[in-house]
Amino acid sequence: MRDKLLIIAAGIITGLLAVILVWQGNPANMGFCIACFLRDVAGGLGLHRAAVVQYLRPEIMGLVLGAFIVALLSREFKPSGGSSPALRFILGMLMMAGALIFLGCPLRLILRLAGGDWNALVALPGYVFGIYIGTIFLKKGFSLGRSQPQPALNGLAAPFFSLFLLVLLFAAPAFIFFSEEGPGSMHAPAAIALIAGLLVGILAQRSRLCTMGAIRDLILFKDYQLFLGFAAIFVVVLLGNLLTGRFNPGFVDQPVAHTDGIWNFLGMTVVGLAATLAGGCPLRQLILSGEGNGDALITVLGAVTGAAFMHNFGLAASGSGVTPGGQWTVIIALVLLLIIGSANIRAAVRAKVSQDANVRAG
Numbered sequence: 001m002r003d004k005l006l007i008i009a010a011g012i013i014t015g016l017l018a019v020i021l022v023w024q025g026n027p028a029n030m031g032f033c034i035a036c037f038l039r040d041v042a043g044g045l046g047l048h049r050a051a052v053v054q055y056l057r058p059e060i061m062g063l064v065l066g067a068f069i070v071a072l073l074s075r076e077f078k079p080s081g082g083s084s085p086a087l088r089f090i091l092g093m094l095m096m097a098g099a100l101i102f103l104g105c106p107l108r109l110i111l112r113l114a115g116g117d118w119n120a121l122v123a124l125p126g127y128v129f130g131i132y133i134g135t136i137f138l139k140k141g142f143s144l145g146r147s148q149p150q151p152a153l154n155g156l157a158a159p160f161f162s163l164f165l166l167v168l169l170f171a172a173p174a175f176i177f178f179s180e181e182g183p184g185s186m187h188a189p190a191a192i193a194l195i196a197g198l199l200v201g202i203l204a205q206r207s208r209l210c211t212m213g214a215i216r217d218l219i220l221f222k223d224y225q226l227f228l229g230f231a232a233i234f235v236v237v238l239l240g241n242l243l244t245g246r247f248n249p250g251f252v253d254q255p256v257a258h259t260d261g262i263w264n265f266l267g268m269t270v271v272g273l274a275a276t277l278a279g280g281c282p283l284r285q286l287i288l289s290g291e292g293n294g295d296a297l298i299t300v301l302g303a304v305t306g307a308a309f310m311h312n313f314g315l316a317a318s319g320s321g322v323t324p325g326g327q328w329t330v331i332i333a334l335v336l337l338l339i340i341g342s343a344n345i346r347a348a349v350r351a352k353v354s355q356d357a358n359v360r361a362g
Contacts, residue, residue, distance in 0.1 A: 010203035011232025019240030024188035033108035034282035035099035039307035048311035052182025062197020067290025079155025081294025092302020098270025106211035114237035116249035126265035130272025155292025210284035
């Protein structure tokens, strides 16, 4: 019961902070969006030149640092890594590709639903479908291999880099890019955004919040504990939008969204499948990075690279819809994910056979 109360409390506070961040200046239905914020960070660093989405979002740094601080205090900071880093980098890229077709991560999907954006109703089954496919691979033995303990300095990489980004944000050197219009120019005051990120980072670390994990656990174990957290986020944000007059039901005229239903569905299918194979949604990957998990950090770096790739090659969707190139990106991403899933089932089976043979020989 204590764990359930913790995750519900985490959901309530996260939802409340999402409402506050929008009230303070973040784009509508985007109090928290891990994919969007990582894309903005990539733009702020000049990794892509889409002028409307460039800003070093302090929420991202706060999430990592919050998770790091509480993991350190609770003795859960355990540097590890070495589990198929190249594949995890690719999974991060593919996860971001799907998110930038839908125009949001799974957390923003919940926020869009709570804001009345019915396009998210089309995307939600796609996310569940992608996770369902992923659970099939998991049942068949999919594995990226075991992480191994790493030196402490490896685990400090994500927190140190987050601190470095904060220095760049507040110092604002000439080589950092800040949007003057569009979603990147819309943001809460940096101090408020940082505090919100820290709080959610702490809560997500303690409660293990993960949208993919919530649905995966429902499918595999009929366990709804993680799901309670995101139900709480939805309810709080819905009430906040109703009270502030920001609830706008419908498919059209939604902020930073498009109405291409099939691609909303398939984009989130990519995100769901990639998150399942990688072991966590974008939010969970950031939290794990703060805990010292180098594999999660590699996935996050893949996502940042994916954001740069999608915008530099004009593949990301916009309010006008999905480009032909973006459509092909989704199809290719799905094929690659199926290949990764299938190949690592066979690798896991071979490893088990070899292990069994060694045991018999010993």
